[in-house]
Amino acid sequence: xxxxxxLFKGLGVTFGTMVETITNGANTVQYPHAKEIPPVRxxxxxxxHLDNCTSCMLCVRSCPxxxxxxxxxxxxxxxxxxxxxxxxxxELDRFDIDYALCMYCGICVDVxxxxxxxxxPEYEYSEPRIGDxxxxxxxxxxxxxxxxxxxxxxxxxxxxxxx
Amino acid sequence: xxxxxxSNIPYWGQSLLRVLGGVVAVLLPAGAIVYLFLFKMMxxxxxxxxxxxxxxxxxxxxxxxxxxxxxxxxxxPDRADRFVFKIAPLIVLSSTFLLVVVVPFGPDAWFTNFExxxxxxxxxxxxxxxxxLMAGWSSANKYSLLGGLRxxxxxxxxxxxxxxxxxxxxxxxxxxxxxTIVVAQNSGEIFxxxxxxxxxxxxxxxxxxxxxxxxQAELTQTPFDMPIAESELVSGYMTEYSGFRFLIFxxxxxxxxxxxxxxxxxxxxxxxxxxxxxxxWTSIGDIxxxxxxxxxxxxxTKMLGLVFFIMWVRFSYPRFREDQLQRFAWKVxxxxxxxxxxxxxxxxxxx
Numbered sequence: 125x126x127x128x129x130x131l132f133k134g135l136g137v138t139f140g141t142m143v144e145t146i147t148n149g150a151n152t153v154q155y156p157h158a159k160e161i162p163p164v165r166x167x168x169x170x171x172x173h174l175d176n177c178t179s180c181m182l183c184v185r186s187c188p189x190x191x192x193x194x195x196x197x198x199x200x201x202x203x204x205x206x207x208x209x210x211x212x213x214x215e216l217d218r219f220d221i222d223y224a225l226c227m228y229c230g231i232c233v234d235v236x237x238x239x240x241x242x243x244x245p246e247y248e249y250s251e252p253r254i255g256d257x258x259x260x261x262x263x264x265x266x267x268x269x270x271x272x273x274x275x276x277x278x279x280x281x282x283x284x285x286x287x
Numbered sequence: 288x289x290x291x292x293x294s295n296i297p298y299w300g301q302s303l304l305r306v307l308g309g310v311v312a313v314l315l316p317a318g319a320i321v322y323l324f325l326f327k328m329m330x331x332x333x334x335x336x337x338x339x340x341x342x343x344x345x346x347x348x349x350x351x352x353x354x355x356x357x358x359x360x361x362x363x364p365d366r367a368d369r370f371v372f373k374i375a376p377l378i379v380l381s382s383t384f385l386l387v388v389v390v391p392f393g394p395d396a397w398f399t400n401f402e403x404x405x406x407x408x409x410x411x412x413x414x415x416x417x418x419x420l421m422a423g424w425s426s427a428n429k430y431s432l433l434g435g436l437r438x439x440x441x442x443x444x445x446x447x448x449x450x451x452x453x454x455x456x457x458x459x460x461x462x463x464x465x466x467t468i469v470v471a472q473n474s475g476e477i478f479x480x481x482x483x484x485x486x487x488x489x490x491x492x493x494x495x496x497x498x499x500x501x502x503q504a505e506l507t508q509t510p511f512d513m514p515i516a517e518s519e520l521v522s523g524y525m526t527e528y529s530g531f532r533f534l535i536f537x538x539x540x541x542x543x544x545x546x547x548x549x550x551x552x553x554x555x556x557x558x559x560x561x562x563x564x565x566x567x568w569t570s571i572g573d574i575x576x577x578x579x580x581x582x583x584x585x586x587x588t589k590m591l592g593l594v595f596f597i598m599w600v601r602f603s604y605p606r607f608r609e610d611q612l613q614r615f616a617w618k619v620x621x622x623x624x625x626x627x628x629x630x631x632x633x634x635x636x637x638x
Contacts, residue, residue, distance in 0.1 A: 131604070138332040138603040145331040152335040 164272045166245035167228045169259075171267035172219055176240035179214040183232035183241060191225035192232060193218060219261040224254050244270040305398050312387045316545025316590060317538050322349055323591065324598040325541070332602045356537075359530030364427045367527065371425035376528065376535035378418030383542045385411040390549045391466045393559050393582030394574040404465040405457055408550055409450045412505065415543065416442045419514070422536075423524035434523025437609065438514035442505060444613055448620035449501035455494040455624075455631040456487050456554045465550075469558035470571050476564075484562035488555040493627045495555045497620050499596065502547045504616070506540065509601040513609055544594055552589035559586050 145151075153160050162168060179196035195218040200210040233241045244267045251257050259267075296304070326348060330337030338345030363372050389404040391397040401407050416439055423435015457463055460471040468487075475485025488495050504511040515523040525536050552558055559582030568574055607615065 134603045135599060138599065141334050142328065142331040145334050145336075150330075150335045154336065154339055 162245040162247065164245065164275070165243065166247075167230060167243050168245040168247040169223070169243075169249060169267050169270075170221055170226075170230075170233060170264070171242045171244045171271050172221075172261060172264035173240050173242065173268055174216065174219075174261060174265050176238045177216055177219065178238055178240075179216055179219075180237070182235050182237065186231045186235045188229060188231065189225045189227055191222040193220040193222070216261060219264060220258050221264060222258045223249070224257040242268070242271040244268075245272065246270045308396075309384060309387055309398060312390070312392070312549075313383055313542045313546065314538070316549075316587070316594075317542035318349055319587075319591065320541045320545055320594050320598075322346060324594060328595070328598060329602050332599075353534060356530050356534040361531055362527075362529045364527050366427035368425035368427070371421050372527075373532070375418045375422035375425060376532045376539070378421065379415045380418075380535050380539040380542070382411055382414035382418065383539050383546055385414065386543070386546045387549070389465055390546065390553060390586075391469060391559060392586050393579035394571055395576075396559075396579045396582055397466065400466055401464065403463045405453055405463045405468075405554070408465075409446070409453065412449075412543075412547070413442070413446050415539070416446075419524050422528070426524070426527040428527050430520045430522075431524050431526045434514045434516070434520045434526070437516075437520075438507065438524055440609075441507070441511060441513060441612060441616075444616040445501045445504035445511075445620075448497050448616060448624050449505065451621060451624035451628060452494040452497040452501065453554060454628045455491045458628070458631050458635055459487060459490060465553050465558070466571070469553055469560050470563075472557045473560035474563045474569070484557055484560070484564070486555065486557040491555060491627070491631070493623060494631075495551070497624045497627070498551060498555070499593070500620060502544075502551065503597055503600060504612075506544050506547065506597070508544070508597055510604040510607050511612060512606055513612055516606065544597060545590055548590040548593035548597070549586060551593055552586060556589050556593075558589075559583065561585070 179194050181194055184190075184192045184194050194216070196214045196216050198212050199215045201213045203210055230243065233243055246267065249257075249259075322345075326337045326345065338348035341347040341351045363369055386408055388398045389401050389408050391400070419438045419442070420435050423431045423433075423438065426432070426435075456468065460468040462468060462471070472486050473484040477483065477485055477489070507514050514520075515525070517523075520526070525533060528536060559578070561578075563569065563573075566575075
């Protein structure tokens with residue numbers, strides 16, 4: 125008997141939501157016709173900044189799904205200073221992320237020591253064929269254009285970082 | 288008044304009309320309920336829009352769904368008892384068709400005019416338990432079996448308060464004929480005032496509430512959806528069904544909701560009639576022919592109003608546990624309806 129007011133209150137909540145939806149519209153968006161803008165830091169797709177990558181393989185090893193594939197070879201680059209020895213650099217042959225496997229944990233982005241991987245909020249890249257979800261380095265590079273500016277550092281954070 | 292139009296039609300013609308009318312009376316409420324309440328009202332209550340693409344405001348969505356189900360393969364499990372498995376949904380649906388037979392939609396718009404209509408309706412409505420039990424048993428699946436047994440226990444438990452709730456109406460009307468009950472309500476008066484007739488929802492309010500709760504349980508709608516219990520039993524007795532046979536279960540669930548609400552409208556809300564005093568009618572013989580057209584519309588309006596409450600409760604409440612469910616039937620609803628019967632009988636004799 126003591127529960128009866130609660131029962132009516134519950135009916136009131138659903139009825140109120142119905143009236144609210146009919147008069148003010150729903151909280152949802154009719155997707156293909158209207159789109160919501162994802163938040164700036166949304167985990168949509170991972171972009172690759174090719175020049176920063178040293179093929180150190182840290183992202184590959186930290187990926188829980190083993191969805192990143194890197195192949196590279198060594199090349200000689202001109203020396204930094206006059207008269208020096210030519211430097212040895214790693215040249216990327218292949219950098220693929222298989223989005224059919226990726227679970228968007230973002231560990232690769234966090235672990236990258238050279239700021240080569242970034243989150244982009246783009247999300248519309250579904251494919252009819254599952255094989256097309258394997259994005260190669262050219263496609264991952266294209267996502268770089270959609271990466272938003274890094275947010276402002278908090279006060280005091282920059283100083284500590286430079287040290 | 289025997290309708291002039293109807294008596295000129297040969298017997299086979301009348302039968303054909305009744306069959307067509309029966310199909311319409313089962314499928315039209317089912318479609319309307321699914322679209323209006325399951326698709327739209329449920330969505331609004333969850334602050335979303337529901338289907339919007341198929342037809343204006345998604346009104347053709349149901350045809351798309353039916354088309355999808357009809358295309359699917361008619362699967363049955365390897366170890367299933369095939370004959371029983373295949374016939375079970377048809378039995379569930381047939382109980383709906385048998386139930387709609389007694390519902391009067393107008394002074395002449397009825398399928399059969401039983402003297403014991405209430406008794407027949409309550410007897411026939413329990414046939415669906417057999418179909419559900421057959422479906423659960425023959426699926427060769429433990430989820431189905433558990434769902435079927437839960438359904439049987441629940442439906443039998445709630446059959447009783449349902450019947451007892453109607454006894455009050457039968458006592459008050461002095462008849463089991465649904466047509467007579469409609470006339471009794473619309474020609475009745477409340478303490479000498481006949482402007483509203485005497486819909487039994489006022490005098491039999493307790494019976495009405497008990498009946499609607501029992502209907503909710505009979506339809507296995509949400510506070511009482513232990514047999515389906517998708518979080519525990521996949522889909523209960525419907526787990527192994529697909530395509531066409533699942534469609535039949537689906538139709539029968541919502542068609543039965545419609546038909547039960549038709550019966551509730553007849554027994555408690557005055558059925559197809561308007562209060563006779565409005566037009567100066569005194570008995571069913573005076574009623575004009577146009578009531579045969581307006582009557583069904585009034586019935587559908589009342590039915591949709593009642594289904595609104597069933598669905599509203601369905602979308603608002605969580606599921607009962609098995610012991611709570613049985614305790615509620617046996618320790619609350621049945622004693623309440625028994626007290627209601629005694630009070631009605633005493634008052635009937637007193638007035």
